[in-house]
Each structure stands twice: as C-alpha cells, then as structure tokens.
Amino acid sequence: MPAAMPKTVCIIGAGPSGLVAAKSLLHGAHTDTFDVTIFDAQSRIGGLWPSAISDGAGLVHPRMVANQSKHTVQFSDLAWENAAPELPRAWQIGRYLERYHEKYCQGAKLCLGRRVEKAEPVQVPADQGSCPGWRVQTRSQDDEVEEHAFDYLLVASGFFGKPAIPELLPSQAAVPVIHSSQYRSLAELLGRDGKGGKILVVGGQMSGVEIASTITSHLSSATHSPGPSPIPSPEKYSLHHIIQRPVWVLPLFTSPKPTLSAPPFLPLDLPSYNLANRPHPLVDTQGHISVDAAKTVHSIFQSISGSDQSIFSPRVAIKSDDIDKPPFLAVSDNYLEFVRSGLICVSHGKLESLAGNSATIAPSREQIGDIAAVVLATGFEASSSISFLPASIRETLSVSPSDFNNTVALAFHGTYHPSVPNIGFVGFYRSPYWGVMEMQARFVAALWEAGGPFSSSLTPSMKAALSGDTSIERTIKLRSDSRASQFPMGDYPWLMQEFAKALDQKLSSPLSKMPLLPPADKEMDILTPVRYPPKTLREDQLAEITNSLKQTEATAWAGLSSTKFVARAVFRSLLGEWKLERDLVSLLPTHPSGHFSGTAKFLLREGTRDGREGQFDQLGDGDERGLEYLYIEEGDFKASNGLTFRATRRYVWRYNEEKDKLSVWFVKMDDQKKADYLFHEIEFILPDQDGEDDGKGWQATSGHLCIDDFYDVGYRFRFQAVNLRDWRLTYTVKGPKKDYGIDGIYRR
Known part of the structure; x- marks a missing residue:
C-alpha cells in the first residue's frame, strides 16, 4: 500500500x-x-x-x-x-x-x-x-x-x-498614559519639559512591581550618572505605585539556607523546583488555595525573605490578617529597597478616575496630584x-x-x-x-x-x-x-x-551526586525541562542534554559549596541608605584619631565605562555593563584633639556578572560622579562548612597598593535571609607617612 x-x-x-x-x-x-x-x-x-x-x-x-x-x-x-x-x-x-x-x-x-x-x-x-x-x-x-x-x-x-486597559478614558488625562509593555525609556515617556512630578504605576502584581522598579532605577541612573541626563531635571520626578494588596517580592537569587548569617545563594527557581522537598507522587498545589495551604506558603515566603516586609514599609508588609488569603508573588531585585528609601511611594486601592494630572483611588478617595505620566501594569x-x-x-x-x-x-x-x-x-x-x-x-x-x-x-x-x-x-x-x-x-x-x-x-536521573539541602536533608533533585528528554535521541541531542544537566548541576554545586553568587547578593542588598559609625585610630601624631558619624548612600545607576575604557569596544550585543553604585558618605568627624569638621567621600562600587566579582573604584577629583581607577576587588572567604553558624556572616578581604601606601582591607557582611542586616569594613594603612586603622559599621 x-x-x-x-x-x-x-x-x-x-x-x-x-x-x-x-x-x-x-x-x-x-x-x-x-x-x-x-x-x-x-x-x-x-x-x-x-x-x-x-x-x-x-x-x-x-x-x-x-x-x-x-x-x-x-x-x-x-x-x-x-x-x-x-x-x-x-x-x-x-x-x-x-x-x-x-x-x-x-x-x-x-x-x-x-x-x-x-x-x-x-x-x-x-x-x-x-x-x-x-x-x-x-x-x-x-x-x-x-x-x-x-x-x-x-x-x-x-x-x-493585547494590553488590558481599564475602562478609564486616557483622553481625560493631560499626561501620557501607556501600558507597561510599551515603556522603553524615560525620554519617550516624559519628553523634554523637565517639569517633574509623579510617575504613576497602576497594578501591583508581577508586571507592576517589575515596571515600578525599572522606571525608578532609570530615574536613579539619570540623576546620579556622569554626563548629560536623558531627561531634564530627573531629580524632580518620583514614582507612585498603586497596588490592591501587598505581595511577596523576592529577589532573583535566594538562599536555600536562609537562617545562616553567611547563607549560600542560588537562582530563585532552582530551590523552587527541588523535587526532594515534595512528597511523591506530586499533587497539584495551585488552583483553589485552602486557608491551611495559604498559611503554609506564606510561611515559606517569609522564611525565604527573612521578614514580613514591614522593615521596608508598612505599605508592603504582609500582615497577620493577610496570611489566610492566597499568597501572591512578584520578583524584583530592587523594588523593596526603593520603597524603603522613599523613591517608590505605595498606595493601596484601585484607580477610580484619571482627569487632567490628578488621579483618585478607591475606596479611600485618596487624591494623587502633580502626575507627570501614567503607566498601566494591568496585564493582558x-x-x-x-x-x-x-x-x-x-x-x-x-x-x-x-x-x-x-x-x-x-x-x-x-x-x-x-x-x-x-x-x-x-x-x-x-x-x-x-x-x-x-x-x-x-x-x-x-x-x-x-x-x-x-x-x-x-x-x-x-x-x-x-x-x-x-x-x-x-x-x-x-x-x-x-x-x-x-x-x-x-x-x-x-x-x-x-x-x-x-x-x-x-524522569531522568541527575548525572551525579547532588548537594544535600534542608528541610528534607536530601540530595537536590532539580526539575528542569531537560529532565524529561525526548524518547528517541540522536547523538547530538544527547550531547545537548548532557551539557544542560552539567550546567545546572555545576550551578547548584557552585552556589552551595563555594562563594559563587555571594558578591551578587551583597551588591543587590547594598542599595539605599545606611547609618555609618567609624573609628579611626592613628599611630602617628601627624594624623589624628577620631570618630566619624554619618550616612552612606548607594545610588544605583547604569554601568559606566569610566576607568575601564576599551573593555567593551568590541563586544557588540554583549556590551552589558550591568549596574553600579555611586557611593556617597557624609557626616561629621570628631578628632581626638576636639576638632570637629564635616567630612565626605565618594567611590563607585561595581559588580561584574561574568567574573562574579565586586569591586570598589576611586572617583575623579574633577568629576566625582566618574570612576577613576580601581581601589580593590573584594575576595569572599568560604566559611567552615562543618561548624555551626558563628554569626559573623560572609567575610571578605582585599589589598591595594596606592603609591607607597598599602591598604589591607577586611569586610564582614551579615545577612538576614536574602538581605544584609549590617556590614563592617575595616582596613589598615601602612606607608612611609601613614600608619592607621579604620573600623566602620553600617546599619540600616
């Protein structure tokens, strides 16, 4: 036939x-x-x-x-x-x-x-x-x-x-109104008038949290980067976020051991898809969520987060009367810290009306005026x-x-x-x-x-x-x-x-032995698409599958048995303002000892080329400089001789994703928004895996020779789950004319 x-x-x-x-x-x-x-x-x-x-x-x-x-x-x-x-x-x-x-x-x-x-x-x-x-x-x-x-x-x-647009006539507004999927840049959203005002983001789930964080990071970058700004007077703008209910906001990297002061970190989805933590055969955990199931998931998210989010603002806190409700989740590295710093203001309710440059929120009837633009994160x-x-x-x-x-x-x-x-x-x-x-x-x-x-x-x-x-x-x-x-x-x-x-x-088996993880204390069993390969395989397909499995298993081992991803977690958690207390002890009479009290701000911006020109010239689409901070500390230094004076200093902090390295750079004297040259790279030290948590957190060291003076630097970063609780910076400086030590504590 x-x-x-x-x-x-x-x-x-x-x-x-x-x-x-x-x-x-x-x-x-x-x-x-x-x-x-x-x-x-x-x-x-x-x-x-x-x-x-x-x-x-x-x-x-x-x-x-x-x-x-x-x-x-x-x-x-x-x-x-x-x-x-x-x-x-x-x-x-x-x-x-x-x-x-x-x-x-x-x-x-x-x-x-x-x-x-x-x-x-x-x-x-x-x-x-x-x-x-x-x-x-x-x-x-x-x-x-x-x-x-x-x-x-x-x-x-x-x-x-297509974008889902609420039944509010954009024509009633005297400001730009766009859907979150249309946002590309501040210049396209705001134009060139520079009058300032509030950028109103409507919608509090995944896309709302993501776009609020994105726009705020663009405002921060425009304000604190060297050179001309993409919009006039970016410092005159702020972001106002309307949400119906608080949601859990987790960063892109979390820890499967959140109780440690020096926790390891992995991409968020790898611990989430660890089959070793679930009884088999699997039963569906989504759909209708019972009260008991809701409480269980809320407790898991709180464990991962390390708090109920009230440390950032009461407006984003998951309160006791929320834990009976089905939990909602969003993912963002910077949203909560932007809320804590006041760069994102949060209101609860629904957008009821929009007219001119003002909005009304139901049911509170709260009025939000001086709106410069509206971004609707209202889904599709x-x-x-x-x-x-x-x-x-x-x-x-x-x-x-x-x-x-x-x-x-x-x-x-x-x-x-x-x-x-x-x-x-x-x-x-x-x-x-x-x-x-x-x-x-x-x-x-x-x-x-x-x-x-x-x-x-x-x-x-x-x-x-x-x-x-x-x-x-x-x-x-x-x-x-x-x-x-x-x-x-x-x-x-x-x-x-x-x-x-x-x-x-x-379900295929892992290629090799995997790390043990709580709470089951079993080997990780990470479900990825590769674990269900096609039934019939060519040799080239088998090679692809093997390579994928190796990549996933190598990532899990690196995150759980080395310092991999710690620099990234530290960098993310530095965002915002810190209270700084620092002692300086000099062994030379020509340099006074004393105490500094003030603040340290980590101001997020797009990565710049300053100090590393030429590194990105031939990368084409790979020209990803990532993010960096302009670090500004300000306060009063009281010398041991009784003299008090205002003191300030600036650095640029950078994270290199490819190298997984955190580095600190001096700024130029004639333009203190620009990085000048490398101060030092931070090298993290793997803690004793067999001992109990000593509470000291992740420790790191570095050294730097500055002309004739050698800086011996030490760090200690103490985490509470995914966020830094506090951190310490110490260094000694020795040279022909210098012999002093500095010990600074940074707290929120």
Missing part, C-alpha cells in the same frame, strides 16, 4: 510555543506524519522575545532580565552556551530561539509577516468518512490576502494578545489572540475575557477541546513554563498521531489520562473562586508529571 499523505498542520505563532510545537510534530515517533506551516504576524521569530538589543517594537524590552534562570528558560535538547549568564536578557532568549529554530524546525514552512485573520472549519459530508479540516485566511504586511487549507490547527499565539487580554476563530468555536472554548486569568476552558491541562478535536493549544495560559510548553506540544503531537481523543489507537496511558481529566470543569469553577491562586496552572512540576504519565515518559 502507498504511504499515507502527511497531515497538514497550521501553527499560529512563531514564539517558543510555536517553535516547540513545530519541532514536536516534525520529530515525533514518525517523522513523516505531519507537514507543518508556521504563520506569525511579526517579521521575525521569537514571539515576545526580540533577538537584537535594537528591537524595541515588541511587548518586551530587549534588555529585560528574565525572572527565571537559563536552566528553566530552555527546551530539553538545546543547551545554552556555557558563557551565557544565569539570568539571560530578553534579546539573548531571542537568540536562543533562533538557534532552536535552526536546529529543529527547518522542516517547517515559515511564513513571517503574515497575520492569520480567519480560521474556519471545513464542513465535510459525513459519508466521506474523513475529518474536517481548516480554511485559513492570512494577510501579509503588504495587505496581500491568501487562503490555505489544513487538516489541523495549532494555536501558539500566546496569552499576551488573551481573547484577542484567538479572534480569528469563529464565534461559535470561541463559545465552545468558553473564552472568558472578564476572568483575570483570561482562561480558555481546555481539556488536559490546556491542550485541546473534545468538541473541536482538530485544534490544539500550546502555551496558551498565564505565565507558561517552558518545560510545560514542551510537554503540551508532545501531547498534542501524540494525540493527533494516534487519530484524536476518541481514537482506538490511543495508548493505554493516553486513554487513562483523558478519561480521568477534569481540566475544563476545573477552569470554569476557578473563575468564580475567591480563593483561586495567582497562577491556576502554576504547579509546573505537577503538570510535567501528569504529561509524562500520559506520554509514558520517565
């Missing part, structure tokens, strides 16, 4: 979901089963993720840092380059997707710059015995309309259909991402634009609907996880390869999975559940387990 013709598949969207769907269809059990075409309205692949720093037209800023690590933001059989940062930027993720497309999706026809406008099922007479297909209409950027016919339709157009409306489907099918899928999570009622964890079996979905839910995307793609490919959800060719495991599935009912029920979790499909390990059961896949 002649071989069956391949089934044609239309994939809508060339982002991560569309690409992994194409790969799964092209490289399934039988590689000639499907003929795949991918359409995307954009002129590039990647979806949200741009592949160039200059690409600012999408919904994601190309320099945005991912809030999960490269170990999670990847697919199973393509490793990141070994030199890639732990937390890649958006443009680097776009480059990863280009590599993925090049390696695995060349068999698909790629149609970029062509938007799918209509997709209608083809009605086939029942006596023909074949499945109905799809008639798909597309429009090019040149307005050329084409029609195509396909057997299957796979929706990978994503949750981020996903229903427009499937607007090409007929109304009857959208009704069948029970699209709910009014639901905060914009859910579509789909079977088996968001992959298909039994009433429309020749349409599939991948990544169509809020905050999709790359490993789950890949498992969804494999599931849809296997389902269609078997002939659909009602086929007798389904494997026993697929039949069992489908017969026990309640995903549609669960989705609809959660829409009216006041105790629904922040991310109803957020238990990614459980979801991957359920897909693995249906697909008869096994």
